[in-house]
Amino acid sequence: MTDSHGIVTIDTGFHRPAFDAAYLIVEQGRAAYVDCGTQHSVPALLAALQAQGLGPEHVDWLILTHVHLDHAGGAGALMRRLPNARLAVHPRGAPHMIDPSRLIAGATAVYGAEEIARSYGEILPVAAERVVAAGDGHRIDLAGRSLLCLDTPGHARHHLCLWDERSRSWFTGDTFGLSYREFDSARGAFAIPTSTPVQFEPEALQASIRKLLAYEPQTMRLTHYGPVGDVARLADDLIAQIDAMVALARAADGHPDRHARLVASLGELYVARAAAHGSAMDAAQVLALLAVDIELNAQGLEVWLGRH
Template identity: 40%
Template sequence: MSQPVDLGFGISLIDLYDLQTPHRTGAYVFREEEVTIIETSESPSIPYLLKGLEALSIDLRDVKNIIVTHIHLDHAGGAGLLLQHCPNARVFVHPKGMRHLADPSRLIQGAKAVYGEKFDALFDPIVPIPEDRLIVKEDGETLQIGKDRTLTFLHTPGHANHHFSIYDEKSNGIFTGDTAGVFYPQLLSYGVELYLPSTSPNQFDPEAMQTSLKKFMAFRPERIYFGHFGMSTHVQGVWEQLLRWLPIFVQTGHEIVNEQKDQSFTEKTEAVFKRLFNIIQTFLRKQQVPDDADVYKLLQLDLQVCAMGLVDYAENKKR
């Protein structure tokens, strides 16, 4: 297990080893007297989060705020389990996500439909959160932490309708969850920075995503804190890459749906995945990234889920 990383401004990053993979999901911890955690990943990641808090010498009784950017299980699935260890904490969630944390039965049903027999190993247990420990934040509302830190909640759909992001004035940074895509720090050793949109089903909306990105840009942030994974200070490069890759992803989805009208959803999804993977691999080869680089395992996982969202979006547009 890696040690928490100090990102400056009183913020630490704990690696949560989603899918038993380093640098996949992380929790951001504000180390003030009112300890605040952004993102929990799923329940199998909670032992890593607890060990990280211990390494930071944080008493679990001092954890006051747990914030989840959205209710997808790789971001919020472990919130209920974490709350059992933090007697004085409450959980902050988008208004459209609150009922699913209080009663996660639909989240569990949906995940089992996708992951089948793998569900227990990946996500179990998903613990309901008592409603009196859930707090909703509307667009533009704030949370004061200690004397000199204010967090502002921004409703940022595109990846999911139940998504908010958090602007931290002190670091001039935004915790973007999945709305600003995925950062692949595994490529930094090759001198490559890669930021790709996250287009998972079934609420992916490219127009809403672009609107949310413009909302981020209006703050002129100096740091982007990604749900997957880590912080980037090359903010302009983040925007440029996302706005370049997003139309490529969407166009690929439309092309496959139009070309393969008689194929099943699964066959279309596989075709979108293969075409996108080929496009990105060609791009990375030009950057001298070898074909056996570890990042490809993550890219395959992410692009398979992205492909599902792209086919779903393209088919809904046709209808």
């Protein structure tokens, strides 16, 4: 899907259709990818480039919102196909792209080597001289098109969002939550915050969302999944849900079966909000679609509780 601003939404094929997006920005015959999915996503990324009449030699940048494997697992493999590209990533994430051994070890400990190979493929390093640490306020030039990197912690401390003035849109990674198209209703898109098991910081995430709003964006381009409008409403919904999630975590703290209680209460929260949004899905369908996200959010809230 290509829009009038030269931005292509690419389904990376990770997990299921319309779950994991990467983006291709085309400007004056030059190109940049934003996020890249896994090693298995590389053929789809290159096919999207070819559909624009371009080849790998026309790509100047691969820009990563953060280094979680559904966003960056294929970076090393893709960069080996792009002879002229540099990789831009948050300064905290840069070492993990140059030496991904800690990423691999952490994911393997959780999922096992067989599942890592099946879901993510081989996670390859990127040569240090091709990696650019993009701190807060760093600007990337794509054939005269300025792309601004903003430090946006909350989901992860190595997270950046990318502002494109031309389209008045943010490439948000996971900072602006997730919005699966199955939830769309007459009211438009529906979004929920997305956590990580280790670095979820509710107040920082709310602050990051407000930083994005200050630019008066017209569109948010999410990894999960695709571009969404009605930005102010979705931002209010996300900020309110973060407060609700924190309240549920505090209520579950000290309970002998804290994790199960938190999973159940998060499910109830999202089912109620989906119904209020006018979703056509019933409660069972909502819970099935969000099962992995509910589990991750519960884990993230529990780790946050442990730190506080």
